[in-house]
Amino acid sequence: MSNLEEIAKLSGFSKATVSRVLNKSRHVSPETREKVLRVIREMDYVPNRNAVSLSKGKTLQIGMITADISEIILPFMTSFVEAAAEHGFQTIIYTSNLDKQRELQAFEDLKQKRVDGLLIITSVNDLSVISAYGKYGPIVSWQRMERPDIPSVAMDQYDGYALAVQHLLSCGVTRIANAFGRPESLNTQRRIQAYEDLMAAHGLEVRRDWYFKSAYHLTDGQNVVHRMLGLGEEPQAIICANDYVAAGVLSEARRLGWDVPNELRIVSFDNMQIASTLGLTSVQNPIRNQAYNAFALLSPGLLKQPLPLKPLEFGLVVRETT
Amino acid sequence: MSNLEEIAKLSGFSKATVSRVLNKSRHVSPETREKVLRVIREMDYVPNRNAVSLSKGKTLQIGMITADISEIILPFMTSFVEAAAEHGFQTIIYTSNLDKQRELQAFEDLKQKRVDGLLIITSVNDLSVISAYGKYGPIVSWQRMERPDIPSVAMDQYDGYALAVQHLLSCGVTRIANAFGRPESLNTQRRIQAYEDLMAAHGLEVRRDWYFKSAYHLTDGQNVVHRMLGLGEEPQAIICANDYVAAGVLSEARRLGWDVPNELRIVSFDNMQIASTLGLTSVQNPIRNQAYNAFALLSPGLLKQPLPLKPLEFGLVVRETT
DNA sequence: GGTTGACGTGGAACGCGTTTCACGATTTAT
DNA sequence: ATAAATCGTGAAACGCGTTCCACGTCAACC
Numbered sequence: 218m219s220n221l222e223e224i225a226k227l228s229g230f231s232k233a234t235v236s237r238v239l240n241k242s243r244h245v246s247p248e249t250r251e252k253v254l255r256v257i258r259e260m261d262y263v264p265n266r267n268a269v270s271l272s273k274g275k276t277l278q279i280g281m282i283t284a285d286i287s288e289i290i291l292p293f294m295t296s297f298v299e300a301a302a303e304h305g306f307q308t309i310i311y312t313s314n315l316d317k318q319r320e321l322q323a324f325e326d327l328k329q330k331r332v333d334g335l336l337i338i339t340s341v342n343d344l345s346v347i348s349a350y351g352k353y354g355p356i357v358s359w360q361r362m363e364r365p366d367i368p369s370v371a372m373d374q375y376d377g378y379a380l381a382v383q384h385l386l387s388c389g390v391t392r393i394a395n396a397f398g399r400p401e402s403l404n405t406q407r408r409i410q411a412y413e414d415l416m417a418a419h420g421l422e423v424r425r426d427w428y429f430k431s432a433y434h435l436t437d438g439q440n441v442v443h444r445m446l447g448l449g450e451e452p453q454a455i456i457c458a459n460d461y462v463a464a465g466v467l468s469e470a471r472r473l474g475w476d477v478p479n480e481l482r483i484v485s486f487d488n489m490q491i492a493s494t495l496g497l498t499s500v501q502n503p504i505r506n507q508a509y510n511a512f513a514l515l516s517p518g519l520l521k522q523p524l525p526l527k528p529l530e531f532g533l534v535v536r537e538t539t
Numbered sequence: 540m541s542n543l544e545e546i547a548k549l550s551g552f553s554k555a556t557v558s559r560v561l562n563k564s565r566h567v568s569p570e571t572r573e574k575v576l577r578v579i580r581e582m583d584y585v586p587n588r589n590a591v592s593l594s595k596g597k598t599l600q601i602g603m604i605t606a607d608i609s610e611i612i613l614p615f616m617t618s619f620v621e622a623a624a625e626h627g628f629q630t631i632i633y634t635s636n637l638d639k640q641r642e643l644q645a646f647e648d649l650k651q652k653r654v655d656g657l658l659i660i661t662s663v664n665d666l667s668v669i670s671a672y673g674k675y676g677p678i679v680s681w682q683r684m685e686r687p688d689i690p691s692v693a694m695d696q697y698d699g700y701a702l703a704v705q706h707l708l709s710c711g712v713t714r715i716a717n718a719f720g721r722p723e724s725l726n727t728q729r730r731i732q733a734y735e736d737l738m739a740a741h742g743l744e745v746r747r748d749w750y751f752k753s754a755y756h757l758t759d760g761q762n763v764v765h766r767m768l769g770l771g772e773e774p775q776a777i778i779c780a781n782d783y784v785a786a787g788v789l790s791e792a793r794r795l796g797w798d799v800p801n802e803l804r805i806v807s808f809d810n811m812q813i814a815s816t817l818g819l820t821s822v823q824n825p826i827r828n829q830a831y832n833a834f835a836l837l838s839p840g841l842l843k844q845p846l847p848l849k850p851l852e853f854g855l856v857v858r859e860t861t
Numbered sequence: 862g863g864t865t866g867a868c869g870t871g872g873a874a875c876g877c878g879t880t881t882c883a884c885g886a887t888t889t890a891t
Numbered sequence: 892a893t894a895a896a897t898c899g900t901g902a903a904a905c906g907c908g909t910t911c912c913a914c915g916t917c918a919a920c921c
Contacts (some may be wrong), residue, residue, distance in 0.1 A: 221878055231901045237880060244899055267593040268877035272906055276589065278631070286617050288610050288812075295608050297635055302641070307648075308632050309600070313618055326629075330590040366749040367686070435816050468790060490610075494757050543908055553871045558909060566869060590907035852887055 219260045228256040239264055277331050277517065280323045282311045283338040289459075290338055293359060294488070295521060296508030297336060304512070304520065306333070311437035315341050324350040334515040337367070355518030357511050361403060368514045370507045370529075374404045377500045378411035378456070381484040384533055385454045386500070390482055394427035394452035394459050396441050399522060405430070405458075412456070424452070432458050438465020442473065454482035454539075460492040460499055467495060483538040496537035503529050541582045550578040561586060570636050578822035597655050601837065602645045604633045605660040610811070611781075612660055616683060618830030619658060626834070628655070637663050646672040656837040659689070677840030679795065679833050683725060687706070690836045692829045692851075696726045699853035700733035700778070703806040706855055707776045708741060708822070712804055716749035716782050719761050727752070727780075746774070754780050754861045760787020764795065776804035776861075782814040782821055788818060789860060805860040818859035 228467060237245045256262075258496070270276045279301055283290060298308045309332060313320035320342055326332050327350055337358040339497045340347060348366045350356065353444040361371035385393055394414055397405045409428070416423045429441045438457060442465075445451060457463035463485030467477060475481050485492060488501035506527040513524035543561075547554045552575060559567045560575040567575075578584075592598045599747060601623055603781040620630045631654060635642035642664055644669050649672055659760035662669060670688050672678065676735070683693035707715055717734055719727045731750070740743045751763045760779060764787075767773060785807030789799060797803050807814060810823035828849040835846035 220876085232878075233902080235902060236899090240879085244897085246899060249899075263592070263647065263651050265877055266648065266651040267589055269879080271587070271589040271593050271908095272877080274880045286608075286613055286620075288613070291608055291610070291613070295634065298608075298632060299636075302634075307628055307631055307633075307653075310620060311629075312617065312624075314621075326588065328587050329588040331629075344913095391891080419692065472793070499905075536561065542906085555872080555910080556870060559870090562909085566867085568869060571869075587907055590876095591909080593878095594907080596876075596910045734921075 219262045221233075221264065224253065224256050224260060224262055227255045227260070241510070270330075272514050274330065275519075276331060277305055278307045278309055278332045279512075279519075280309050280311055280326060280332040280335045281338060282313065282320060282323045282335060282340055284313050284341065285313050286312060288311070288489070289487075290359075292504045293338070293508050296505045297511055300509045300512040304524075306515075306519070308336075313341055317342050321346075324353075327356075328353045333519055334375040334512050337362075342427070355515045357514040359511060370510045370514065372502060372507065372529055372531075374407040375411045377396075377486070377502065378408040379415055380531050381456045381486075381500050382412055382415045384535070384539065385456070385482060385484060386415070386421075388454075388482060388539055391419075391421050391426065391454045392427075392450070392452040394424065394429065394441075394445060396429040396432040396438065396455060396457045396466070398433060398458040399432040407459055423491070427452055427455075432462045434463040435461045435468075438462040438467075439469040440465075442466055442469040446473070452481070454484070457483065457485040459487050460485045460489045460495075460497055463497050463499070463538070465494055466492055467497065476539050488532075488534050492534070492536070498536045498539040499534050501532040503531065540590045541584045541802055543586065544559070544582055546578050546582060549582070550575045560828040564710040574590065576733075583824075586831050592652075594653065598653060599627055600654045601834075601841075602631045602648055602654040602657045603660060604642060604645045604657060604662055606635050606637050606663065608632070608634060611809075612681075614811070615660070615830050618827045619833055622831045625735065626846075628834075628841070630658075633810045635663055635687055639664050643668075646675075648756040649673045649678070655841055658833055659684075659835070662790065677837045679836040681829070681833060691834065692832045694824060694829065694851055694853075696729045697733045699808070699824070701737055702728040702853050702855050703822050704734055704777045705809075706857070706861065707804060707806060708737070708743075710776075710804060710861055712770075712775045713741075713743050714746065714749075714775045716746065716763075716767060716777040718751040718752065718754040718760065718777060718779045718788070720753070720755060720780040722752040748776055749827070754784045755761045757787040757790075759781045760789075761791040762787075762790040764788055764797075766794070774803070776806070779807040781806065782807045782808050782811045782819055785819050785821070786813055786817055789819065799859050807860075810854075812857050812858070814858070818857045820861040823856055 221232050221235055227233045230249060234245060234249060235253050238250050252342060259471055281297065301308050311323035320340060323335060327335050334355040337360065339360055344362060346366050350362055351366055356367055358367050358369040359371065360369065362369050397408060399405060429444065432438060432441060455466060455480050458520065463483050466483055470477055470481050477483060483497060483501045485497050488499035492499040511528050513526050518524040543557055545555050555576050556567060556571060560572050563788060570704060603619065606802060623630050633642065633645035633683045642662060644764040645657060645747065649657050651829060656677040659682060660681055666684060666686050670686055672687055678689055680689050680691040681693060682691065684691050719726060735745050751766065752805050754760060754763060788805055792799055792803050799805060805817050805819060807821045810821035814821040828851055832848050835848050
């Protein structure tokens with residue numbers, strides 16, 4: 218396999234000059250450039266990436282840490298891969314399967330300069346362990362981190378939830394149920410806050426007895442419908458933690474003869490594929506911008522010119538369930 | 540940052556010896572090993588991966604090429620990442636977004652020795668282009684390739700489909716409809732073959748008028764139900780190209796008052812998450828073994844000791860729709 | 862007892878680009 | 892016209908491990 222030196226010899230210039238041609242640096246005359254390029258093409262030469270990485274001290278690779286690759290994080294992942302690729306960075310996936318040791322490999326790889334930076338989607342290691350690796354390269358997180366030294370692109374769910382509530386109110390609906398996710402999470406707390414604040418602001422009754430918690434999957438949504446039936450008075454609308462829960466609510470409600478949206482309106486979160494398939498009105502996280510910002514937060518440690526952050530705003534996609 | 544040479548100086552041995560310790564090679568006395576390891580720990584030293592890759596000529600990285608990361612390929616992807624990780628290989632994802640040029644980057648990276656091998660999940664480049672890169676390292680494909688020089692782990696769908704047909708016949712059902720995927724694909728042809736062979740073998744009527752083609756999504760499944768309604772005579776069962784199509788058939792059939800499974804039995808393919816959620820009887824591809832085999836097919840070019848292939852057999856998961 | 866072989870270790874070359882420094886040749890500024 | 896800046900290019904050091912070759916030592920084999 219040919220190398221730089223061979224190209225230098227064949228073209229009659231030094232390695233330094235050939236290197237300059239490869240890196241498109243100035244201070245190379247057009248004729249020289251042409252001659253060198255011709256030899257490079259003839260020899261079908263490409264520089265060895267490892268040698269480049271070694272001497273430059275950069276790999277143009279970013280590690281992405283996650284417990285597993287699930288559908289929930291998919292849009293974020295792909296958007297990030299995309300954003301990184303736009304700036305010439307490849308993404309390496311580290312799946313931990315919730316194994317601390319396996320996850321640590323990613324951090325070790327940062328230390329060993331196999332990656333230039335890390336994006337944590339979900340992590341099982343202690344924050345103190347993680348931030349100790351901060352000195353080896355930039356680390357950002359998707360998850361909210363309790364430490365300031367690891368920036369995060371997590372969003373406050375308040376505004377998004379407010380959007381959902383507002384939308385339902387503007388539909389003329391006032392009796393609103395809620396299916397939340399993990400009860401202790403900050404996300405859930407902020408969502409509850411948004412619901413309660415808005416209801417109060419409109420002088421409407423806050424129905425805590427219509428809070429359904431720990432709803433994650435389609436089946437949880439189906440169960441919610443049955444629990445709503447036993448309440449005597451029934452809500453006119455429900456806001457669901459995610460599209461799957463909403464899908465469960467929708468299918469089960471329709472199966473039981475409910476008229477959606479006239480008797481029951483449904484708003485969900487995430488606006489995933491299934492939301493459009495089923496016609497769910499859904500609140501959309503600005504996933505693409507979050508992913509872009511994740512890269513932007515890494516960029517000061519990766520590029521000479523750091524990238525500006527993009528605005529993060531929730532959107533509401535209104536479909537047939539409201 | 541400390542390097543090999545520093546460790547060598549501090550421990551009083553040569554770089555060669557320190558390298559031997561790091562690589563656990565023989566010919567190092569236990570005392571020497573201990574002393575060197577102590578210094579390494581003290582200095583918190585780790586070898587630079589790029590230097591290792593450069594001198595060894597290997598990166599322990601494998602590239603995975605796909606148009607995008609979708610739910611369909613997810614189980615395969617994760618299984619592969621897993622299988623590779625077991626042997627110390629990391630996986631880099633190259634998403635092409637159907638852009639030939641972007642996809643080519645993966646092949647260039649093989650040439651440039653950034654990855655030791657490539658797994659193609661889906662490719663948009665011409666086979667001749669791809670196989671020209673074969674000389675730079677092992678390449679395998681998930682997709683069936685028409686060329687012998689790129690091995691594939693794709694499975695002949697005949698047996699799997701036969702499994703589905705057989706199962707329905709054993710349920711006492713004889714009037715079977717089929718919802719196929721891409722009509723021109725070899726997979727579809729083999730599936731049709733299996734259906735027709737089995738029906739003929741049992742002296743049963745082959746119903747070509749009950750072939751629904753180009754069914755991919757949930758909505759396609761819903762449409763199929765409506766088309767079945769207009770046929771006068773109705774099938775007793777349907778085999779669907781994938782779980783989503785089956786989900787559409789199931790929900791729409793039930794909505795229209797059909798009794799599943801008594802009036803309509805449904806068998807689907809892939810046995811994805813949604814199949815278990817909805818209780819679909821589904822044919823399961825041996826994804827994990829396919830992924831493992833993908834790595835095994837690469838292994839002759841990666842490991843001193845090639846890995847043996849695992850058997851690939853379809854399974855049938857019987858649930859409530861049959 | 863001499864030969865053979867394994868053992869322990871160091872020196873130096875190697876893998877392959879990048880980058881700093883130096884220097885002559887031009888061009889630009891003053 | 893002269894100092895200063897820019898250009899074009901090469902030599903050599905550098906980044907960091909790996910590995911081949913060589914050499915001395917000691918145990919095993921006949």
